[in-house]
Amino acid sequence: MVEHNAPQRLVELLSTDGESITAAWIDGVSTSLRGRVSAAELNRELHELYAATLDALRKGATDGTGEDFSEVRALLTELSRNRARQGFSPSETAAGVFGLKSALEPFLEDGSVEDVRALLRMNRLLDQLGLFTIETYARTREEIISAQADQLLELSTPVVKLWDGVLAVPLVGTLDSARTQVVMEKLLQALVDTGSEQAIIDITGVPAVDTQVAQHLLKTVMAAQLMGAECTVSGIRPQIAQTIVALGIEFGDIVTKATLADALRHALRKSGTDLVARDGGRR
Structure with missing residues (x-):
């Protein structure tokens, strides 16, 4: 009988005092979000959640993970993903669910056993839905962070056309496997798109070269060579040269230069272009 009365009382309460409860719920959530979501959007979100929750309870369901709550979870998924994209915190996102607890309490203050059971049952349900909300938020944030990392990786590995037939990849920061793959793909595609036969990989901005970094560089150079392009590695500072020797x-037969300017002069000569100084001398 207990299992039957609690959902029944919840349905009665949510149906009778629906407008007052949703108004209190919206007001509480709006305060926690500090007006960062428009009143119209918040009103729509919470009214849809309220209606879907009431519909599930009318079916006798009180398990937030069950089939009857699938529409509620779908609405919470949309809400959580929107909050994650808008930069809200996990607690601000979960407030959209847990705020209903505070809104319900004033309507269950007569202290009857039935009301206490109904409130406990609703709290357990909202805890389940709140946990679902936070998990969805966390997954969305991970997706966003991963996408941003990919974008930064793309931006940190530009392929620059220095001259007709001469490309350069100025590297800054640590060179790892993931970044090497991006460098390789972008360089090879640029070689195809521009028909270039000379490529310069500049490591002036790479803080240190160890065995792993060197292997990544060699893989990139070999891939370019297979495409018919000659690669020059520039930016070999004295400290890096000593490390490589140690x-x-x-x-092997990879051409290395101390500076990007030296590498560019070498690439231009290999492509059949002579540089003439202002005084008329060749360089």
Whole structure:
């Protein structure tokens, strides 16, 4: 009998005092969000949630993970993803669910056993839905962070056309496997798109070169060579040169230069272009 009365009392309460409860719910959530969501949007979201929750309770369901609450979970998924994209915190997002607890309390103050059971049952339900909301929010934030990381990776590995037939990839920061893959893909595609036969990989902005970084560089150079392009590695500072020698890293027949300017002069000569100084001398 207990299992039957609690949902029945909740349906009665939510049906009779629906407008007052939703008004209190909207007011409480609006305060926690500090006006960062428009009143119209918040009103629509919470009214839809309220109606879907009441509909599930009318079916006798009180398990937020059950089939009868699928529409409620769908609405919470949309709400959570929107909040995550808008930059809200997990607690601000969960307030959309947990705020209903506070809104309900004044309507269950007569202290009857039935009301207490109904409130406990509703609290358990809202805890389930709140947990679902936070989990959905967390997944969405992970997706956003991953997408932003990919975008930053793209931006941090530009392929620049220095001259007709000469491309350059100025690298800044640490070179790892994921970034090497992006560098390789962008460089190879640029070689195809521009028909270039000379490529410069500039590591002036790479703080240190270890065995792993060297291997990544060699893979990129070899991939470019397979496309018919000659690669020059520039930005070999004295400290990096010493490290490479100490580690016993072999660059083989790969051309290396101290500066990007030296590498560009080499690439231009290889492409059949002569540089003439202002005084008329060749360089």
